[in-house]
Each structure stands twice: as C-alpha cells, then as structure tokens.
Amino acid sequence: MTNADLRSLIVGVEHVVPLAGVRELPYANLDNAASTPALKAVKAEVDRLLEWYASVHRGAGYKSQLASAWYEKARETVAEFAGADPDYHSVILTHNTTDAINRLAAKFPRDNDRSVVISHVEHHANDLPWRERGRVVRVPVSPAGEIDPDELERTLRREGGKARLVSVTGASNVTGTIQPIHELARVAHDHGIPIAIDAAQLAAHVPVEMSGTDERERIDFLMLSGHKMYAPFGGGALIGSREFFASREPSVRGGGAVKVVESNAVDWADPPERDEAGSPNVAGAVALAAAMRELRRIGADVLEDAEHRLTRHCLEGLAEIDGVTVYGLGAGELDRRLGVIAFNVEGVPHALVAAVLAHEHGIGVRNGCFCAQPFLTDMLGIDEEAAQRFRDAIRAGDHSHTPGAVRASFGLYNVEDEVDRLLEAVAAVAAGRFDRARYRVDPATGEYRPAGHVPLRDHELLFNGQPQLMKRARV
C-alpha cells in the first residue's frame, strides 16, 4: 500500500484550515499520539450500528439482541487483536486507558506496606491511580525513557516480596521508546508478580501478543484507548486475568454487574460483566473493534514501513537544523521507537514553537509536559530548585514559563510532504524567521497567540457553516 492508499482510509484528511493572515493551508495533523482521526471503516461500522442501535443486554427485542451480539463480537475482536488467551484473559470494555488503569487500581485494596512498581517514564494515567493504593516505586529509565529489565530486576529485589504488581507503559508518549514488554514480564513473573502494560501508545502501531510464546512472558493486564487507534467514540479496554477479576470486588457498582441482589447482600456477576456496571458504550466498543479489524487488514508490516519512513525522514531532517534538540532514540534505532518525536528549539519556548506551527504553517503538534512531568523535568535537565520555581509559578496561576517540549507524532496516514512542511517550519522558527513580537502568551494557560487572534467559540463551530468558521477565524 502506498502512502496515498493509506491516507485514503482516513476521515477528514483533506480539510484546509485558516492561518494568521488571509491564508489557508491543508491541515497537517502531527498530533496522533494525543488522538488519531477516524478510519473510514470505523465511521461506516458506527453508521451501520446506529441503524440498528438499541439497549444492550436488557432487551428481548430483535434490535436489542442484535446490538448485544454486536457488542459481544466487539469484545471477541479486542481479545483477538491483543493476542489474549481466551482461557486465561477476560476483556472489560472501558472508556479509555485512564479509565482502564483506574479500574485495575481499584482492585488493589490500600496497603501502605506493599508497592506497585511503575517506571519513571509513565504517563500520569499510570502513576496517579496507584498512589491511592499504597507505595509507588519507580524503576529508573535511560535518558531516552527506556526501561532496562535489569533495573526492574534490581527494583524488585530491593522490594523483597513487597511488590504486588508491575505496571509500565508499552511505549513512551514523550520519546516514543518501545519497551521490551515481554522481557519485563519475564522478570516480574520470576518474582511471582503480575505485569500490566499501558498500551495507549503501542496498540495502534505495534502488534501486541499478550499470550506470548512462553508463559513467563505473558502480559497479565493490558490497557488501551480507541481514540488513539482511529476509533474516537469513547471506547477502550482493560484485558486481564479472568481469575484475578473473579476474585475481586467490582471496580464500579450498579446494574448489569450482579447475579442476585437482596436488601443486604449481593452476588456479583462473573467477569467481564462484573466490571461493566451501567449501560455500556456500544458505539465505542464497535468502533474499537472495527479499527482493530482494519489495522489487521492493513497489516503490521505496512504500518511499520509507513511510520518508519516518516520517522526516519523527520529525525534526519531535525538533526540538520541548527538549534534543535531532539530527545530519545535516533534514526538508527527505528525498531525500538515509534514516530513520536519530542524536540525543542533553542531560545524559543515550546508553546511559541507550537503556536507558530499552527498559526503560520497549518501544522498541529502538541507541546508541554505530555502528562509526564517527573520524566520531562529530568529529560530537560531541570534541577530541583528550578523545578520548584516553575511549580510555584504554576500554583500562583502563571503558566508562561512552564518547561516542556514540542512533540510531533505520526499516524498511518501522514505523508512525507507533511514532514517536509514541519521541517521547513521548524527551520524557519530556529532561524528566527517569524514575527516574534506579534505573539502574546496567556499566563493562565501558557498558550501563545498572534495579536488579534480570536479564539473559536462554540456557536461558531461547524454545523452547516464551515465557510463561516473559516472567515471568523482569520485575523
């Protein structure tokens, strides 16, 4: 499949957006690590579902039965996609990865004597929920954010049997580094501890095989989000050991999660229903499954080739621009990284770089700390005293000087032309070829905007009036 073939599989890639000045350009969406646009196959499947949509699991009517079957089929697809073992794993359909991790964390009663082992590169989603459960111990990582299995081994030995779970990311959302998840699983299992993998970044880009070829390398729990894999309908999954789920109280309580309810007693349903109280998100589940089928149809090799090409081109191009620092592994190590590229431009705040890319070049990237503040602080070489000053300023409501980086991240549909536009734009920023005096920072958010820019307001959003939106947004 060519790049153009892949691009044709995605909804909304042809849109032109207004820039500062009376100009417009096709939008280059290089923020796929945050959320990806929808696959056409996903949109088509959701459209089909809506024709037949009805309540799930509680209706005797035909539509209800059909919607229920559709939902259960989606569950099977998720299990297959993740290489789950039907005899061992159970799939709980969630809202996203954050929801999945919180649900898993809720299964661990608070115990201040025992720990959950995470790494220093985790997204806040795989850090904060564990803090409520007892001690959180962090495995140190390399400057590129890689978790070394030997470091995990040392950490678990130091814990001396107090660790209850290892929960680490499958790929960093900051540097794109792919973690050696099966080696980490082996280390955890050798200590008799289960391992959970946050696959929010990994799942759309690299095939995941929870079962592995060797039982010791099995992934016990996996969490993922549909909106990061071309299915933006609020679906996600927590896949885990059925036996574990069956032995714990539900993560959320209510209808649908029970067998018998008396005034003073309840028998909980078996997994996965035990953890799906309330009316499920059928569209989210069906969309997630459709995305997974489409990604499998495209094939892992095709995806890898397309994303490697863009990543190599971008890394090589950025390396040639004076004043640009790129974090993470280089173009020679594409097998160990995703197309998630964090960088900074000397002398230009990350938020200003992102603003110039958006307002003058029609390029969408992310900037900031990427919900990984402790790792970012170290990656940027900020000492504790300076970090404290930044935190104090934020607490006082001033985000203008918050440290961070710019992140460009690719999806299967991006093309080299978009990378070229990014490289040209970054080169222009690094060479000072933009009107710096025109940009103002908003201390409340830390965002930069060109003078005269009018933020979009709700009532101006699309509906039938896209041209109106365009005119209004021009400055």
Ligand SMILES: Cc1ncc(COP(=O)(O)O)c(C=O)c1O
């Ligand atoms: C590595 C990682 N984990 C967890 C999350 C949280 O995902 P969600 O916002 O879909 O819950 C993200 C989102 O950016 C992420 O990148």
